[in-house]
Amino acid sequence: KAGVTQTPRYLIKTRGQQVTLSCSPISGHRSVSWYQQTPGQGLQFLFEYFSETQRNKGNFPGRFSGRQFSNSRSEMNVSTLELGDSALYLCASSLVIGGDTEAFFGQGTRLTVV
Amino acid sequence: GNSVTQMEGPVTLSEEAFLTINCTYTATGYPSLFWYVQYPGEGLQLLLKATKADDKGSNKGFEATYRKETTSFHLEKGSVQVSDSAVYFCALRNTDKLIFGTGTRLQVFP
Numbered sequence: 001k002a003g004v005t006q007t008p009r010y011l012i013k014t015r016g017q018q019v020t021l022s023c024s025p026i027s028g029h030r031s032v033s034w035y036q037q038t039p040g041q042g043l044q045f046l047f048e049y050f051s052e053t054q055r056n057k058g059n060f061p062g063r064f065s066g067r068q069f070s071n072s073r074s075e076m077n078v079s080t081l082e083l084g085d086s087a088l089y090l091c092a093s094s095l096v097i098g099g100d101t102e103a104f105f106g107q108g109t110r111l112t113v114v
Numbered sequence: 115g116n117s118v119t120q121m122e123g124p125v126t127l128s129e130e131a132f133l134t135i136n137c138t139y140t141a142t143g144y145p146s147l148f149w150y151v152q153y154p155g156e157g158l159q160l161l162l163k164a165t166k167a168d169d170k171g172s173n174k175g176f177e178a179t180y181r182k183e184t185t186s187f188h189l190e191k192g193s194v195q196v197s198d199s200a201v202y203f204c205a206l207r208n209t210d211k212l213i214f215g216t217g218t219r220l221q222v223f224p
Binding site: 004033090092100101108 | 150155156157158159160163165203207210211212213214215216217
C-alpha cells in the first residue's frame with residue numbers, strides 16, 4: 001500500500017511570506033503528526049490530529065498551525081516566515097493515537113527561508 | 115517530564131564490527147520505546163520497538179532490550195554493513211507524542 005506522501009518535497013520562501021505543507025497519510029490511518037527537524041534542535045513535535053481534531057500541540061508559536069480534513073489528509077501552515085523556520089518538516093501517520101502505535105513517516109518537506 | 119538521551123556521534127566503524135548505540139530515557143509511567151533510522155534525504159523508518167520491560171525488539175540484525183531497572187534501550191548489531199550507515203534515533207511514546215533523542219550518526223567503512 002502507498003506510504004505517507006508529503007508535498008512539496010522542497011520549498012524556498014522569503015522571510016515574511018507564508019507557506020502551506022501537505023501530508024497524505026496511509027489509507028485507513030486517522031492520526032497525523034507533524035515534526036520539525038533541524039540540526040540544532042533535532043526532532044521537535046509540532047502537533048497531532050486525529051479525526052479532524054487537534055489532540056496535542058508542541059511548544060511552537062502561533063505562527064504554526066495545522067488542520068486535518070475528513071479524508072485524514074493534513075496541512076500545516078507557517079505564517080510570517082523567519083529564517084529560523086528553515087527545516088525539514090516531517091509528517092507521520094498512525095492508525096490510532098498513543099501507546100505502542102507505530103508511526104510511519106513521509107520523506108519530508110525541506111523548507112528554506114531566505 | 116519525558117526525555118531521551120543518546121550517545122553523541124558520529125560512530126565510525128569498519129564493516130563487520132560490533133555496534134552499540136546507547137540510549138537512556140526518563141519517563142513517568144510505562145512508555146513504549148522505539149528505534150528509528152534515517153537514511154540520507156529520507157524520512158524516518160521504524161527499525162524496532164519494545165512495549166514493556168524486558169521486551170526485546172529486533173529487525174534486520176539489530177536488537178534492543180527494554181531495561182526498566184536502568185531505564186535504557188541500547189541498540190546493538192553484531193556485524194554492521196556499509197549499507198547501515200545512517201542516523202539512528204531512539205524515541206519513547208507515553209500516552210501521546212513521540213519524543214526523540216538527538217540522533218546518532220553511524221558511518222561504516224569497507
